[in-house]
Amino acid sequence: MKTGSRRMVKGVALIAIICLAAFGMFGCGQGEEKVVEKEVIKEVVKEVPRALEPLKLAVAGAHTGDLASYGIPSVRAAEILVEHVNATQGGVGGRKVILVTEDDACKPEMATNAATKLVGEDVDLVVGHICSGATKAALGIYKDSGIIAISPSATNPDLTQSGDYPNFFRTIASDDAQARLEVDFALDTLGLTKIAVLHDKGDYGKGLAEFAKKFLEESGKAEVVLYEGITPGGMDYSAVVQKINRSGAQAVIFGGYHPEASKIVMQMRKKDMDTIFISDDGVKDDTFIKVAGDYAEGVYATGPKDTSKNPLAIEADKLHKEKYGEDYGAFYLNAYSAVLALFNAVDKSGSTDYEAVSNALRNEYVATPLGIIKFDDRGDAIGVGFSVYQVQNGKYVELEG
Amino acid sequence: MDWGYFKELLMGGVVKGSIYALIALGYTMVYGIIELINFAHGEIYMIGAFTALIAAGVLTVAGFPAWSILILASAAAVVWSASYGYTVEKIAYRPLRGAPRLSPLISALGMSIFLQNYVLLAQTSNFMPFKNLFPEEGFLENISEVLSATEVIIIFTSAVVMILLSLFIKYSTTGKAMRATAQDRNMAMLVGVNVDKVISATFIIGSSLAAVGAVLIASNMGQINFFIGFIVGLKAFTAAVLGGIGSIPGAMLGGLVLGCTESFGTGYVSSDYEDVFAFTLLVLILIFRPAGLLGKSDIQKV
Known part of the structure; x- marks a missing residue:
């Protein structure tokens, strides 16, 4: 009786985890989805x-x-x-x-x-x-x-x-323009040859990362040494950061939003890695600087041109x-x-x-x-x-x- | 085989696992005693982080030295989280003690949603920078490639806290009462154990551990928001089930196994599947050992 009820609870618990995990994946996307509206x-x-x-x-x-x-x-x-x-x-x-x-x-x-x-x-x-x-x-x-x-x-x-x-x-600008700009900047302005491309598995970040990877490969000037999705909202990205370190990437191009970007940047800097970080207008947000503080210095991000x-x-x-x-x-x-x-x-x-x-x-x-x-x-x-x-x-x- | 890389991943996994373990202890202790999955536990952790942030902010403005800020802010987080844990039990679970098992479970989910939204409204929806409360000391420089000072402190603190907890459960009167209650609540009552007090003590201890975990991880990651409790709570709960829910050594082992699995999965395969590794492992372990790694039903529960 005792064992049976414990088993049942375990079953309920397992179902609960799976449901919550699914909810976690789909439910906690960032609120700032890039709604591409077209006029x-x-x-x-x-x-x-x-x-x-x-x-x-x-x-x-x-x-x-x-x-x-x-x-x-x-x-x-x-x-x-x-x-x-x-x-x-x-x-x-x-x-x-x-x-x-x-x-x-x-x-x-x-x-x-x-x-x-x-x-x-x-x-x-x-x-x-x-x-x-x-x-x-x-x-x-x-x-x-x-x-x-x-x-x-x-x-x-x-x-x-x-x-x-x-x-x-x-x-x-078309959706791939940011990726194009990031890649051109990394290749032509910074002259990099080994680049890691990361994304947060979301529509916006992953779409951008896919374009960036494609452009890098087409250019023939640089090698994509790492292409990975990270779990948004993760508590810790040290394993990914170690992987970047090991891949020998000179720079990371990240498609996604500022909470993950700031964690990755901070963990890289704490490991004494000076890998260049290039991201998109999901990161070109003052919250990024506020959260990452001194670690944010030197980070590149693309954003709409200032027309003010x-x-x-x-x-x-x-x-x-x-x-x-x-x-x-x-x-x-x-x-x-x-x-x-x-x-x-x-x-x-x-x-x-x-x-x-x-x-x-x-x-x-x-x-x-x-x-x-x-x-x-x-x-x-x-x-x-x-x-x-x-x-x-x-x-x-x-x-x- | 690249040992340096292996070591880095292992250390990253141990750091992560220590935090999971600290929080998993709260789940497992509560489950051991009243067979309730306390879904609000992740929120208690989040409240601990916010308390430490506010306390550290106030103390910094008041000009306290760094080490006293660390101690006082941690103490504030522990006290505040513990009182939340105690209150949540009193309000949401005690009235349902005799109810069917699903009722307190739903109540726990409700508490979790309530606390999350309460912090969202009372504090902020933004990410808040969390200043590292631990000094980055020079004496650890030779291993800074592998572990930062904060990470060393995380592993060390978790180990100490877990050893203290084990001793407490084993030798103190309250600890013995907790074990007795876990084994048979009615019998414990008959021999004069104040079960209500024991349950309150369990929630207080579990919540304090969550607060310690919160201060550690927030210092390491440097940012918090109202939603951080959800994912950490989920992972810690997974760790508790993995190790055998109800078993204290099981929670510790489960946390470490989960942390290392994620770390190695990410490091050697792909971070795209980080959660897939974690949950595949859980499913496999539950298939072959339905009670979890150390969760034999005849083993002591608490």
Whole structure:
């Protein structure tokens, strides 16, 4: 009887552990998941220049629903700029600009409807869409009609890298841009040849680490001496730290968030290891410095470029406050830059012809709140995105270049 | 075979295992006496860490010397955690003493969630830096490659605490009463053991050990937040079951085995599967020794 009941308890206990372990793995992810929200702003370029007809600028994206807060700022950016350009310059390239908006609620099936409708309305240029999935669904329709779309927020790498959508541009860095920057920094600036890549097994960290590993291997300049996932929330990472030490890595590239990063950095430094630590914007957080203290010194982390001192960003902020009486929302500056880039391209090329506008987008630099940008062959903005920061004297300092 | 590397992993495992063992003792003692899995134990550990953080902060501002901060902050953590352990038992478990076994278990889970959220609200959801309370002494420099001074202190303190506990259980009156209660509660009552007091003492001792573990590990890792008790509690509970829940030497052995398994699994295979190694080991041991490593039912329980 006694033995039987103890066995039963053991069984219950075992089930409890397994349930709790599963809960631990799935339930305690960091709260700061990188929600990659995408805003798509569509501008449709007409092939036939119609000098007297107004230019139709479409803004498409999530304007209702859960993700409306990501789409509305792009509408506002377009409203502000269209109003401004019509009032001060009589439009773009001599043509008045008319704004058309279309809602896709970030749903691919609604995005195809929205795109079809915009094509039917003969829009010239599209700013949009917002979410990557919806953007992908709509892009084929624009491509068939020779319409250029420029998204302020769709970050899925494939949108540009697949080469399927030559009509697509974006004013936000793609998901792999941080990994690219970390790898380029490690190889070219620091000249490293042996690198350990670690991640926290989460979507964000692991995705980044996979890209970093891929880029390192492709470069042929450095060897990935260690590629491992660590258990988030772990009490101690000494075994992993020993493994890094043994692998002879000159640097660690870590994909993940600051609690694990600070533990690893502290344990490395306590073991007298001076291995360089490079991480992402999950670590570019002041809490990291607060927790790791002196051990944080010299750590590199990538993060969005600091635009707070850009005069155009200050102006964009002022215009938004004047018109709407509140601070701007997510991707507003990206959308603002997208509209400016389109207006500039139409102005420079003197038409809304697909070839002419896309050439102008690829070749003409334009000053935007995100900096002076143009687009590469794939449609990603050059000059937009992330910078490398380093902890110096207890603060993250943006490094030049 | 790379002995240097092996030694480093072994030492890392022993450090980790010592902490697991300290906390596992709390689970195993409580289980030994009232057959309850005290899921709030991890939270008692977390509260110990927060108490030490606050006490150390106040004492630092007041300008106390480093060694007295260490002693006073640890003492504060022990006293505070012990009183939480005592209170939790009184509020959440004692009224359910005669109830079916699942009721106090659910009550323990509830207590765990309550304490976590209480600290979240009363303190902060952020990670807090925890200053190392132990001096990094020069006399250990020749082994700093393998073990830091803090880690040496962790192993040393755990060993001393566990030896003291064993002596206490074996020779003191309270210890004897605890063993008697664990063997047969009704009989112990008949011969005049105050079972309520014995149970309270068990919770106080277990919680104090958790607080000691908290000060040690927080000093080593340098950061705490309201959620740290969950994972450490889970691992320590695993260690307790591994060693044979209810058995004190079993908890110590279980902690060390678990710590070393994780360390070697990470070091020689991959840290991707750290938890997989830990729980695979647990499953295997429970298949072949359902009572755990040292958990024979005729062995003394406490």
